[in-house]
Amino acid sequence: MPATPGRALRPTTKVMPGQARVYNRSLVLQSLYSDGPQSRADLARVTSLTPVTIGALVSELISEGLAVELGPRAGARVGKPATMVGFDPSAAHIVSIDLSRDVMFRGAVLDLAGTVLVTAEAPRDGRLGEGAAQVALDLARELVEKAGRPVLGIGVGSPGVVDPEGTVLSAPNLGWSGMPLARLLNESLGRPVHVANDANAAALAEHSFGGATRSGVLVLTVGLGVGAGILLDGALVRGDRFAAGEIGHLIIEDPGPPCACGRSGCLESMLSVPRLRARLAELPEIERQQAISKAGTSLGIALAPVISTLDLGEVVLNGPPDLLGGAFLDAAATAVRRRVLPVVGHALELRLSTLHENAVLLGSAVLVLSGELGVS
Amino acid sequence: MPATPGRALRPTTKVMPGQARVYNRSLVLQSLYSDGPQSRADLARVTSLTPVTIGALVSELISEGLAVELGPRAGARVGKPATMVGFDPSAAHIVSIDLSRDVMFRGAVLDLAGTVLVTAEAPRDGRLGEGAAQVALDLARELVEKAGRPVLGIGVGSPGVVDPEGTVLSAPNLGWSGMPLARLLNESLGRPVHVANDANAAALAEHSFGGATRSGVLVLTVGLGVGAGILLDGALVRGDRFAAGEIGHLIIEDPGPPCACGRSGCLESMLSVPRLRARLAELPEIERQQAISKAGTSLGIALAPVISTLDLGEVVLNGPPDLLGGAFLDAAATAVRRRVLPVVGHALELRLSTLHENAVLLGSAVLVLSGELGVS
DNA sequence: TTTTTTTAGTGAAGCGTCTTTATAAAACGG
DNA sequence: CCGTTTTATAAAGACGCTTCACTAAAAAAA
Structure with a gap:
């Protein structure tokens, strides 16, 4: 035995x-x-x-x-x-909070069908730790009060590593390390609270509202950082340390451009929106397309092993369409298809998200829908 | 969530x-x-x-x-x-069949604790299609007759892509395409039959008998081909087309050595035991360690995105220890740890399998144990 | 028109499985 | 020797699903 x-x-x-x-x-x-x-x-x-x-x-x-x-x-x-x-989508409302933006926390009240009814923003003003948590709490409280129906629950998409109990184990940008966000909000607002990583929430949103129907889906969110969420049979992959999808600091070029994390050649150092825009700004017009293609190819090379290993059916990119659409997407698709098994490459759908900046808000609502009603 | x-x-x-x-x-x-x-x-x-x-x-x-x-x-x-x-491990016996070897099919009778009681082999003699299936069937029949207890079921680890019903959708080596192996064996032998991909079976074996305890495990089987099995929370990842783990023909070097699949730079063309041995044989003694390290590094680079994306806790290599142990393993570990998030790299266990050539047989037994008794 | 067929929906009885409550058995400790 | 603790089973009750039986209402057939 x-x-x-x-x-x-x-x-x-x-x-x-x-x-x-x-x-x-x-x-x-x-x-x-x-x-x-x-x-x-x-x-x-x-x-x-x-x-x-x-x-x-x-x-x-x-x-x-x-x-x-x-x-x-x-x-x-x-x-x-x-x-x-x-x-009946109007049976209750959901309060959703998106902490993934740097200067502003965003929030919304949604109905059960995911329709955004009210939005609100709260400037973080650089606050960290408890202060940042207070901003999030105030924003949530404001939205709970604005909801016109009973609040089914509060969903939060946070950067960093989040455990299943809703504690943010580590989010350097917000100065959080072991921040019990779900408990905090629950104790103050008396409503069920569900917290997940922002990129993971975005992946859930693609599944429920973005038309991602395959059983294996990877959603890559490109913004200030780079993160991913993986859904297998509709369920999020959590990871051994709840860090699944945290690929921003995966090194894909060696040597490569330096990154804030202390190493170099990280995915984030090459793909994050500010870094990519800065790099393009330095180049003459005619070389920009090529630089974008090169970035797409780098991403494709990094994703190919993942797609191949998991036999994914769909990869969705969420980020600025002017950067990620066109040449970038094409280059990434080409790089992936050149590398994976033809049968996998053929069936693979690689596309941009249609949810844009609402993905995290919608995904946080999905957390509540699925946690409280078992629906998604 | x-x-x-x-x-x-x-x-x-x-x-x-x-x-x-x-x-x-x-x-x-x-x-x-x-x-x-x-x-x-x-x-x-x-x-x-x-x-x-x-x-x-x-x-x-x-x-x-x-x-x-x-x-x-x-x-x-x-x-x-x-x-x-x-x-009581002796309440029943399990018949296990390993079709992953090229010239010989291997089989065994095991008790419910996974102890091998009887083994048998059957030469395939190059037969393909129906003929190869007949060899497997005869081997299974022989073992069912040799079992000293009621046979709980028959487990089969086959190369290629296998669907959940036990049909081998595609196994070029055996000339199978849509071969309904489970149905065939079940109709002839009247026992429950469970079929899975060989590398996936090996992964199950690591979980049940090889001491792989983390929630996210990747098992890479290196032999004539190269394949992987991924376990998340003890459950196999199947993939959109049931091709999860089929990474042998993932291209990791471009350009690279040509492969039988028609492309070049495939993982298999660089890592499969025959190809690796052949390459080493051409080199002088002193350059061999370096070549082995280079192969390990290539593998590490390919695995890093997978480990990072899924936040895996454990990676197990199964194959000839003289090739995969030592320099190869070290190089792969170094390449992975250099590339993934430090917190993930630190906790990651990267090691050789202790099950050796019994992994597929044991894994096929696990298919039966978990399918018939719900234990593993 | 009348009868038959088809589909939708509900009430009553029954069955399987879990839980609660009660009881018995066997060891230890003062 | 008697209370306490732990193990195990028996009896009764609760819950949720199924089967069976029935009503309701409309189209199709006679």
């Missing part, structure tokens, strides 16, 4: 025995959420639960306000007309 | 009250399997089920022969003496 004391019992199967009801409930809710209004009979077919069970679950959801009856189905069919049931 | 089900509903994981029982049963079995003999009260504590439930589950397991009572606990304590219950 493999004597491996202390190895945890399989945590992968999230479905616990007593949780069967909860699971089935979220199965129904998920179907209403992503497939739109359906009759109870439709739900029974798609979930392969019995009509009786569906009836009970739906009336529970209706009594909570999460679902509503929408009247008879349009278009005539044989048999008793079905009563359509739909998800 | 919560590992949420993907956008699509997954009717496969439908949870009925009856499934809860199965889950709890495997929870108990898993604990007995990996943590060793315990009393019913111990099991109740570790699984957080009630003593009553444990009592019922344990007597079910005992009646099936999977568990046995081992008498009172050694060493006196307060209270009624506990009766120890243990997993």
Whole structure:
């Protein structure tokens, strides 16, 4: 017998025995959420639960306000007309906070369908540590007060390494090291709080709102820093030290340009928006396209092993389209396709995000939706 | 955050009250399997089920022969003496088949603890397609007959891309394309059959028998080809086209040595055992160490993005120790640590496998153990 | 028009599995 | 020798799903 004391019992199967009801409930809710209004009979077919069970679950959801009856189905069919049931996106609101920008924290109130209803900003004014946390807290409080419905929860996308309990283990930009952000917000605001890394949140947003449908998706966020989020079968990869996706300081050129991290040739030192813009500004017009292509190729070379190893189906870039679109994207795609197995390269979709700067806000909302309702 | 089900509903994981029982049963079995003999009260504590439930589950397991009572606990304590219950590795046998070697298919009979009891080989004699499948089938049949206990199932590690139903979608070496291997063996032998890619099987073996305990593990198998298996939280990454880990033909040098795949600079063209040995043979003694180091560095450069992106905790190399140990391993480790985030590089364990050529056989057995009993 | 078929939805009874509560057994400690 | 602690099982109850039986309403067929 493999004597491996202390190895945890399989945590992968999230479905616990007593949780069967909860699971089935979220199965129904998920179907209403992503497939739109359906009759109870439709739900029974798609979930392969019995009509009786569906009836009970739906009336529970209706009594909570999460679902509503929408009247008879349009278009005539044989048999008793079905009563359509739909998800009600206005049942509650979500407060979302994006801490990934340097000078301004951004926040929003969203409905359950991810529609942004209210936005707000709060200048950080260079504050670090507790001070920065206070800015985030005040912004969250302001938005909770502005929400016109019960607040389902508060989602936060933070730079740095975030553990599953919502403690920011390390975020140098904000002067945070072991900052218990989720606990802080929860104790002050009395609402469920979910915190994740900003790039990971952006990846969730692509899955739920950006049309990323493959089972293996990598989302690369390029801004002040460079970060990634990986979704396998819709679930975020967390990593051994919760640092999955922290590839900004992966070295891809040796030797390369120096980086703030103390080393050189980091992905961030070559691709981050300020660094890339600065480099381009130094060049004459005609050499810029080439420099952009070169950067794209570097990225492609770095991503190829990841795409190949995980057999990813989709790679999404989120950042300024004027930098990442066109030549950059083409060069990256070419570099990847030259390097990976043809069958993988052919099927791979490599594209820009359509969510732009809302990705982190939307992703933070997904944290709440999936944490509180089991929906995404 | 919560590992949420993907956008699509997954009717496969439908949870009925009856499934809860199965889950709890495997929870108990898993604990007995990996943590060793315990009393019913111990099991109740570790699984957080009630003593009553444990009592019922344990007597079910005992009646099936999977568990046995081992008498009172050694060493006196307060209270009624506990009766120890243990997993019985000899309750059944497993037939394992390794198709990864070129000239010989290897097979074995193992007990449930992974102890190899009988081995057998079957020469393929260059047969391809149906012929090769027939060799595998005959080998499996021979081993099923040699098993001294009921055969729990048949596990197969095959080169190429294998889908979850056990169909080998593509294995050029064996002339297979869409070969329904699991169905074939199941129909002929009447036992449950589980098929997986050979490198993926080797990764499972490292997890269950090789002491790989981190939540993120990559196992690189270097032999005639080069392949990988990635385990996240104990579960294999499958990939969008079931091709996860197929990194043999990832291009890491451009230009590089030509490869059988038609391109050049593939990982396999540089690292596969025959190619590496051939290259070394051409060199004078003094240059060999350097060539080995160079190969290790190339591997490290290719793996660094993967390790960084997934925040892996452990990388295991399986292959000839005379090639992969020493300079190769050191060079790979150095190359990786130079490139990834220091916090990731420090914690990373990069080592050789201790399972050697049994990895695929053991991993195929794990397929059966986890598929049939839910233990690993 | 009337009857049959098809689809939608709900109530009642039953079954499996977990939990709670109660009880018995066996060891230690004062 | 009697309370305390720990182990284990038995009996009763709760929960949630399924099956079976039924009503409801509309199209299709006779």
